[in-house]
Amino acid sequence: MDSARSSDPRTAASTKIVVAGGFGVGKTTLVGTVSEIMPLRTEALVTNQSEGIDDLAAVPRKGTTTVAMDFGRITLGEDLVLYLFGTPGQRRFWFMWDDLCLGAIGAIVLVDTERLDEAFSPLDYFEQRGLPFIVAVNQFEDAAQYPLEDVAAALALSPGTPVIRIDARRRESVKQALVRVTEFSLERLSAAVGA
Amino acid sequence: MATETPPGDPVDASAAVRVRPFTLTAGRTKPRVELPVEATLRRLGSASAGPVEAHLTRILEVCDRRSVAEVAALVAMPIGVVRVLLADLVELGQVRVQTTIQEDSTYAERRDLIERTLRGLRTL
Ligand SMILES: Nc1nc2c(ncn2[C@@H]2O[C@H](COP(=O)(O)OP(=O)(O)O)[C@@H](O)[C@H]2O)c(=O)[nH]1
Ligand SMILES: [Mg+2]
Numbered sequence: 286m287d288s289a290r291s292s293d294p295r296t297a298a299s300t301k302i303v304v305a306g307g308f309g310v311g312k313t314t315l316v317g318t319v320s321e322i323m324p325l326r327t328e329a330l331v332t333n334q335s336e337g338i339d340d341l342a343a344v345p346r347k348g349t350t351t352v353a354m355d356f357g358r359i360t361l362g363e364d365l366v367l368y369l370f371g372t373p374g375q376r377r378f379w380f381m382w383d384d385l386c387l388g389a390i391g392a393i394v395l396v397d398t399e400r401l402d403e404a405f406s407p408l409d410y411f412e413q414r415g416l417p418f419i420v421a422v423n424q425f426e427d428a429a430q431y432p433l434e435d436v437a438a439a440l441a442l443s444p445g446t447p448v449i450r451i452d453a454r455r456r457e458s459v460k461q462a463l464v465r466v467t468e469f470s471l472e473r474l475s476a477a478v479g480a
Numbered sequence: 481m482a483t484e485t486p487p488g489d490p491v492d493a494s495a496a497v498r499v500r501p502f503t504l505t506a507g508r509t510k511p512r513v514e515l516p517v518e519a520t521l522r523r524l525g526s527a528s529a530g531p532v533e534a535h536l537t538r539i540l541e542v543c544d545r546r547s548v549a550e551v552a553a554l555v556a557m558p559i560g561v562v563r564v565l566l567a568d569l570v571e572l573g574q575v576r577v578q579t580t581i582q583e584d585s586t587y588a589e590r591r592d593l594i595e596r597t598l599r600g601l602r603t604l
Contacts, residue, residue, distance in 0.1 A: 297593045298578035299519060299547060325549070325553035326553055385517060388583075474594060
């Protein structure tokens with residue numbers, strides 16, 4: 286039976302947060318750490334790609350490849366489900382981001398400090414689209430720990446962009462990242478209406 | 481009457497050939513119903529009144545209380561194809577799409593959603 290709330294047609298029953306970043310930065314790991322289901326994989330069709338690199342997997346159809354997107358699900362109450370979508374960061378996948386980002390609360394740009402340049406494309410995209418985002422440094426043990434201010438400077442982030450350090454394998458750490466991006470989205474929404 | 485265009489998008493033959501999964505959708509690539517990837521679906525009506533096509537039946541069987549993305553993953557079809565088929569099921573009165581934030585959502589609706597999400601995340 287529907288609760289009074291979920292039967293209200295104006296109340297959103299589900300929402301999403303996008304996790305973007307380069308190949309191997311830990312997107313699927315992050316999603317899997319907090320998801321109540323095994324991360325699922327879904328595909329969008331691309332018709333003009335030829336090489337099978339990164340998350341691009343060739344399918345046995347001429348002229349057609351697919352882009353895989355991993356996602357997970359978190360039930361936040363009887364009437365609200367949050368989906369996390371992990372998506373490859375490269376510019377050639379921008380075509381699928383419009384669809385993915387419409388209606389999203391915000392995005393987490395996951396970065397590996399050894400390969401900062403892989404964050405440029407998602408950062409450019411979210412800035413252009415005005416989607417609230419935070420930067421989360423996925424701290425690998427064998428990588429140097431740079432001060433977060435240095436990371437912000439190297440990425441040329443606009444002042445006020447939250448930058449945090451996380452471990453994508455730890456639930457509490459990923460939870461904090463989700464809370465932070467949601468708080469930031471709320472701050473941005475309030476600022477936009479001058480509230 | 482005779483000159484009226486039939487319902488549905490015109491069949492794009494070249495796209496249907498190039499992208500085989502869209503043959504399930506008679507070449508249509510754009511659903512007529514808004515179906516964000518995170519939108520929750522609810523199955524309506526009785527099983528006996530359901531569609532006969534196997535691919536629609538499969539979708540109907542897994543869709544209740546799941547998102548568009550989950551359905552696509554579970555039936556192993558690309559999201560774009562599943563969207564078109566789900567839109568058909570909506571028009572057949574078999575499926576309902578629950579509310580999500582859309583481009584035309586109000587400030588109050590957005591704020592309500594973000595605050596509920598924040599409360600939920602904090603108590604995880
Ligand atoms: N040491 C360490 N390894 C990680 C961390 N996050 C992910 N990995 C590993 O890095 C690899 C790539 O992670 P994956 O989540 O598949 O990256 P994706 O390509 O962005 O989805 C996997 O072998 C993970 O186990 C982390 O925080 N610390
Ligand atoms: Mg991955």
